Amino acid sequence: MKPLATNRLVLSRKQHRACTLSISRAELEQRLGPPLAIDDEGDGLGPRYRWEFQGECGLEVLIDIPREASHGAREAVLWMKHLEVEHALEHLGLSTEYVLWRADMLEPLPLEGWAVVRRDGAGSRSDICVLSVPDHAECLALLLEARSPEQSYAMELRGLKPAPRRTPSHRWAPSSHDEHTAAL
Known part of the structure; x- marks a missing residue:
């Protein structure tokens, strides 16, 4: 996964709170490097450290953790557009043992x-x-x-259902049974 530009670190309305992780900031830094941003406002959540990454497959993941969670295990929040917790955890090298809560547990x-x-x-x-x-x-x-x-x-x-077959364009069409094909 590659870090995204720091000027993009804004939770969009398309991103959902996918899960809460029990992990320390130190462990996140060890796995992901230093936070890409230190958000003093925290979108109303208080001061937060933030990391944002995109996988080669296009999956975008944002992780934030309260600034006071400097050393001990605290609750980090994983945000993403699609609720694909297993996929995000695999990219981040984390197991489900870190998961405290998952949004997809509430849905069938x-x-x-x-x-x-x-x-x-x-x-x-x-x-x-x-x-x-x-x-x-x-x-x-x-x-x-x-x-x-x-x-x-x-x-x-x-x-x-499989995608419907496209109808042939006017440039290519099976020949009709007219006098030219009847002679064949």
């Missing part, structure tokens, strides 16, 4: 989208999650497979 699991599926050597299959963005699902499958090479991960379309 999506039935439509791109499922990330784990297959083990015995042929057992299990869904990891269903994501709405195919690039994000593919990215998560690749990240998980790189971490656990003894298992394979894939993505599958779930519950969505």
